[in-house]
Amino acid sequence: GAVVSQHPSWVICKSGTSVKIECRSLDFQATTMFWYRQFPKQSLMLMATSNEGSKATYEQGVEKDKFLINHASLTLSTLTVTSAHPEDSSFYICSAMVAGGPGAKNIQYFGAGTRLSVL
Amino acid sequence: AQSVTQLDSQVPVFEEAPVELRCNYSSSVSVYLFWYVQYPNQGLQLLLKYLSGSTLVKGINGFEAEFNKSQTSFHLRKPSVHISDTAEYFCAVSFYGGSQGNLIFGKGTKLSVKP
Numbered sequence: 001g002a003v004v005s006q007h008p009s010w011v012i013c014k015s016g017t018s019v020k021i022e023c024r025s026l027d028f029q030a031t032t033m034f035w036y037r038q039f040p041k042q043s044l045m046l047m048a049t050s051n052e053g054s055k056a057t058y059e060q061g062v063e064k065d066k067f068l069i070n071h072a073s074l075t076l077s078t079l080t081v082t083s084a085h086p087e088d089s090s091f092y093i094c095s096a097m098v099a100g101g102p103g104a105k106n107i108q109y110f111g112a113g114t115r116l117s118v119l
Numbered sequence: 120a121q122s123v124t125q126l127d128s129q130v131p132v133f134e135e136a137p138v139e140l141r142c143n144y145s146s147s148v149s150v151y152l153f154w155y156v157q158y159p160n161q162g163l164q165l166l167l168k169y170l171s172g173s174t175l176v177k178g179i180n181g182f183e184a185e186f187n188k189s190q191t192s193f194h195l196r197k198p199s200v201h202i203s204d205t206a207e208y209f210c211a212v213s214f215y216g217g218s219q220g221n222l223i224f225g226k227g228t229k230l231s232v233k234p
Binding site: 004006034042043044046049091093095107108109110111112113115 | 153155160161162163164165168209221222224225226227
């Protein structure tokens with residue numbers, strides 16, 4: 001159980017184009033999904049927290065207009081990198097948290113990640 | 120401020136030897152603790168977690184960790200490692216009552232198991 005699918009796993013695009021990454025919880029409902037960015041040989045940096053049906057909460061320093069997040073359902077969140085540039089090349093990882101309730105323990109389950117290369 | 124420290128960035132070890140990966144945290148409130156493993160070019164896989172109860176938790180792949188509240192530590196151990204355990208290991212903390220379950224990650228420890 002608790003499987004998170006992320007697609008695509010690897011994408012190469014030209015500078016100036018937009019790229020959409022999908023994150024799906026396959027066997028549970030996730031009211032909250034998270035988007036992380038990981039630079040080579042570094043830890044994960046939280047970019048934004050995505051709540052179903054509401055606007056995402058972005059971390060300080062993350063451009064809202066560049067990294068568009070949509071959480072349209074309890075099982076799907078998308079991250080769109082708009083007008084991508086080479087400096088946006090990175091490994092992007094999503095996670096989904098089991099829907100809260102009494103005794104919810106803030107457990108995040110992670111997708112396999114998406115490697116974005118902008119030429 | 121709340122933080123997570125993984126004291127060792129790299130840990131080389133020979134196959135079948137025991138290993139301990141260290142993790143300390145700083146917090147003024149109760150915490151939930153996690154260890155994740157990341158294989159090359161992959162996402163994070165949950166190894167084990169401490170939420171409450173017994174301070175010794177067992178996870179997948181023969182790993183275990185012990186929560187020590189007085190030392191604010193959550194070290195990860197395995198009595199005998201395999202080549203396949205070579206990966207990056209991340210300690211993470213979620214703070215009780217924290218905003219939407221946000222995780223704070225340590226910088227990671229690269230475990231290299233040599234034959």
